[in-house]
Amino acid sequence: MTWGTELWDQFENLDKHTQWGIDFLERYAKFVKERLEIEQTYAKQLRNLVKKYCPKRSKDDEPRFSSCMSFYSILNELNDYAGQREVVAEEMGHNVYGELMRYSQDLKSERKHHLQEGRKAQQYLDQCWKHMDNSKKKFERECKEAEKSQISYDRLDNDINATKSEVEKAKSQLYLRTHSADESKNEYAAQLQNFNGEQWKHFNVAIPQIFKNLQDMDERRTVKLGETYRNFAEVERRVVPIISKCLEGMVTAAKAVDQRKDSAIVVESFKSGFEPPGDFPFEDYSQNLSRTGSDNTISTPKNEGVVKPDPKHSISKAAKNKLWLFGKKPKAPSLEDFSHLPPEQRRKRLQARIDELSKELQKEVDQRDALNKMKDVYEKNPQMGDPQSLQPKISETMCNMEKLRSEIHKNEVSLPNDPSQEHRSPPHQPDPRQAHQPDPRQAHQPDEFDDEFDNDDPLPVLGHCKALYSFDGQNEGTLLMKEDDVLYIIEEDKGDGWTRARKQSGEEGYVPTSYVEIAMEKNSKGAVTYI
Secondary structure, three states, rough: OOHHHHHHHHHHHHHHHHHHHHHHHHHHHHHHHHHHHHHHHHHHHHHHHHHOOOOOEEEEEOOHHHHHHHHHHHHHHHHHHHHHHHHHHHHHHHHHHHHHHHHHHHHHHHHHHHHHHHHHHHHHHHHHHHHHHHHHHHHHHHHHHOOOOOOOHHHHOOOOOOOHHHHHHHHHHHHHHHHHHHHHHHHHHHHHHHHHHHHHHHHHHHHHHHHHHHHHHHHHHHHHHHHHHHHHHHHHHHHHHHHHHHHHHHHHHHOOOOOOHHHHHHHHHOOOOOOOOOOOOOOOOOOOOOHHHHOOOOOOOOOOOOOOOOOOOOOHHHHOOOOOOOOOOOOOOOOOOOOOOOOOHHHHHHHHHHHHHHHHHHHHHHHHHHHHHHHHHHHOOHHOOOOOHHOOOOHHHHHHHHHHHHHHHHHHOOOOOOOOOOOOOOOOOOOOOOOOOOOOOOOHHHHHHHHOOOOOOOOOOEEEEEEEOEEEEOOOOOOOOOOOEEEEEEOOOOOEEEEEOOOOOOOOEEHHHHHEEEEEEOOOOOOEEEE
């Protein structure tokens, strides 16, 4: 049948086109997959690069130069940038690649269903046509047999020699053939009518509907491709503002590089504190030579006119060792009191050790207070524990506190004065639970202490504090305060337990650090330091 061949060709064309559409969709999905793999690899390499150039370092090795700080800020921004590339890869994998693969499977199932429906419709129509064609052929055969029976009957009926039985038999055969031909005719007519109806339904209802379903499927595939194209771009667009902030952070870090600040840090780190050497004195080696009268010169008395070396300006071996700027620095043993270092470096090292010991002392004080509180609880409630069991630990803590205080005092004695800021060393930290108050001037001369308070220029306010306990301030240089009084901080605790404060009335003095709750002013990052 010509119409069957043409219809089959159309199905073949649609089969090829829909398969091409699915192949193209999967090809785009493969492109997205390779793109997100590139993003993942790029992000991983960026993170490895940041990790390589930002190694783990101790607290002492923290960068202080603005150029180093800017570089590490750039590394942090680059690490955030790598995170955004990972976000791009993740969203591409979920919103684009994953969606395409799921939709591709749905398209394959739908396409297979529509093509099977078309084949079933075609097979059913072919079956109807075969039934109709068989009934037609049967009707044709029956008609030919009936014609033969008619010719045989007419020949015997006209033959005078034929017997009556032969004529009757031919007549009966003609009747049977004619009846079979009529039945075949009716069957053929019915099959033909049925085939024509099914053919009309096939070409006007079933096939157009299948073609329309395939068309809708292909159009939806095209729309889905457009959506994924847009999502592909939107994923990138959503991270652009954050990436811009990362780049702005890099620019800000670059602007933060300050060459003068770095130079000041170098000077502060390596200045020795040595004074420039004095002039070399003239040493007269001719004083022991005798003068004759014919020299027409006045002899110089033995002990007159001789320039003696000034012991203050004599260049000793130790002084020569100070000339380190362009010469070879002498090797010196590393001593516990850092006496082998230049004065400025020695002062810094000793001050750092004092600060560290003060922190350890504060920990021991807190531990002692906690043990005392626990002991009081045990004494009031014996069922909770034995108070005497805490005594060894309290004694050990007190011993540690005395050792630390002794070590702090030894380092304070060795601490040289800071030429840029002369300040007194306050006494040791008092205990707020002791009935008596220590004399805050026990480590100072009265005139040195009074000179600080006689200064006409008021010290700047560093913060404020709130009194936790009352303090009588009976000793000279201390400040009287009551519980819940608010004072201004004008000098921080130097590690000895005393803080210099000022009342709102202007009166200044030292108060025990453990008696107050201190809040320093906000630093550059906006944080508040509580002590």
